[in-house]
Amino acid sequence: MNTRIAKWKLAAALATFCITGQANEITMATWGGGVGAAWREAYAKPFTGETGIPVKIVEVPTPEAQIRAQKDDPKFNAAISSLFEAAQMHKDGLLEDFDMKDFPALADVPEKYLLKTPEGRLIGVSTYFAYYGIAVNTDLAKPDDFSSWKALADPKWSGKLSVTRPVYSSAYDLTIMAVANGGNEKTPEKGLELLTALAKNSLAMYSSMAQMNQLLQRSEVAAAPYYSTRVWQMKRDGQNNVEMVIPKEGALMLPYMVVVPKNAKGRDVYMKWLNYVAQPDGQVRIADVAGYLPLNGKAKLSDRAAKELGMPLLELRDSLYQPDWQYIADNRKARIEMVERSMAGTGR
């Protein structure tokens, strides 16, 4: 009996050890769906090789949910985040902020891709970007059919499109559709009509990347606003009937950053980690393994990645629409409500 109890105690201790971040290592939360694997390959292994500091990449459904749930006792000392999630978390007092001087490599990242407090403090380190355009199934439509965001409202696509859930479409689709109608993120009503028309044309509302990938791969839908990295991955996996389109009004820039939960353990190690992810080398590697593109202007893509991209990296980066993510975060609930009401077909 004592042996059994001892085994249970050992198992409990191991479980606690596995979850709890140590002060001398990096424990980083990432999304699943290949993001964790890409981070291990592109950043974690080389970092450990150079510094000897162990890096544990933990895949979770939503890193933001983990940071919020562990508010008083953070188990992670790093997490990947989109800019609008990071802005909201910092506003809620959940993230550390930093002095720009601590990250010399960020001098090579344009100011508009950095997230800062009103006092000029840095909220995390921006490392790479994806973009939000229109994914097209070429068995059912031509890429030229979606040369404008407004094409998504055409009734000829009824039942042949897909749209993401209001929590995301209120941040992404609403913004870029407002831009397509001559507005911006601060005039979401300009994008609402187009988003509602897209919802009316949609066969399904996708709730995960796996679901959307399946809809595109099985030719269930002709097109949907989607992430460049997902289309890149499908093509890398041999799916030749899916293309990413940047409409003439532009695509949405989606920068990603590494943030540190408030009161996280191991400042010395996480500062080294943040400095590492700000460098171009890791960003070039993750472009090769996952299709995320470097934000650091000194990064030079490999020949293969450059060929897959099909246009100069900086030209693409600078052509994408970068909204005020802080503004979007500040108005997140109101935007979600606006989209929910509109998609439900009620104006009440």
Added chain:
Amino acid sequence: MLVTLFVTGIGYLVVESLSTGDGPGLDNFMRFFERADYVAVLIRTILVSLLATLVSAIIGYPIAYAISRYRGNRNFLMMLVITPWLVSVVVRTYGWLVILGPRGTLNSLLLSMGLIDGPLRMIFNMTGVVIGLVHVFVPFFIVSVLAVLLHLDRALEEASQMLCAGPLRTFLYVTWPLSLPGVITGAMLVYLLSTGAIVTPLLLGGVRDGMLATQIYQDVLQVFDYPKAASMAIVLVIVAFSLVIPLQLLERRVAARVSGKGVK
């Protein structure tokens, strides 16, 4: 212990649902009922759950009855019934896309036979949600009814037939009333599980087919608006109990009646 956990959980939800920026209040509930789209989601949740329960009963009862009367290896049939539980609900639900999707097996077959001009929309609507829920939850109904049918005193049916009642009359006046406690328990289980379903409405529902549990899921894990989610959870609990309590009273009444003890 379980009751304590349940009551503590509900208590926490109540406190959370009443929390507003200006102290305790009913603001979260008022905001919920002020929104026509949320009220529509609530009504849809009830309707879809009732429909899933009804279809589960129609499909599940004959299966349970057939298994209870089977003279061969009954355990094998019971294993077949619960086999779907061994597969992830997400995988099972995705399977319906392959079968019923616009480019799925069934639509391809009907198109190739010339029976339809274009694909039928069998999923990504309320029909798809009901099909998915029935598939996931019908084993609960079958097991509930089967448990009662297997313990049914067959001498009562024999007595009925000896008194010249045919098989149909015996079923209607003896077997069916005696199996009602199982039917009611199964119906309660399917209804309760359906009201709380998240994955199936997310994957098989259309743009306007969200249910309350999916809305709660979004508000907890993506919007992090816990008071709003708690108020919706309380509404969901009330909706669930509004059917379960009358059904439990009915079950008690039926059980007392079939055991010949009457109702106190």
